[in-house]
Amino acid sequence: xxxxxxxxxxxxxxxxxxxxxxxxxxxxxxxxxxxxxxxxxxxxxxxxxxxxxxxxxxxxxxxxxxxxxxxxxxxxxxxxxxxxxxxxxxxxxxxxxxxxxxxxxxxxxxxxxxxxxxxxxxxxxxxx
Numbered sequence: 001x002x003x004x005x006x007x008x009x010x011x012x013x014x015x016x017x018x019x020x021x022x023x024x025x026x027x028x029x030x031x032x033x034x035x036x037x038x039x040x041x042x043x044x045x046x047x048x049x050x051x052x053x054x055x056x057x058x059x060x061x062x063x064x065x066x067x068x069x070x071x072x073x074x075x076x077x078x079x080x081x082x083x084x085x086x087x088x089x090x091x092x093x094x095x096x097x098x099x100x101x102x103x104x105x106x107x108x109x110x111x112x113x114x115x116x117x118x119x120x121x122x123x124x125x126x127x128x
Contacts, residue, residue, distance in 0.1 A: 044108050046097040051090040053112055057119040065116050078109035
């Protein structure tokens with residue numbers, strides 16, 4: 001049996017933005033949201049650490065999400081998107097956060113998905 005090769009994930013650099021829009025959820029802390037990364041927006045905070053997503057995404061990211069939904073189903077596609085945004089560390093932090101439940105998962109993955117699908121409406125290349 002041939003050894004499988006590791007999955008490679010492309011890194012997508014988000015464009016610079018003038019300000020951070022707070023779209024984050026804070027679950028178990030009153031920690032302030034960091035504004036150090038101007039090209040990212042907060043998605044959720046666990047244990048005082050804020051996990052972010054790109055402030056803007058491309059139509060390509062939305063199409064990638066649609067493809068993942070078709071290939072793997074909604075649940076796995078949502079997990080894949082969240083992992084692209086916050087990495088394994090962020091997903092693990094969310095899963096192990098105090099009071100974690102399906103509602104929390106759905107809020108976070110729903111917000112990330114809605115953010116990505118918004119790029120289809122905003123990306124002028126998508127309309128061409």
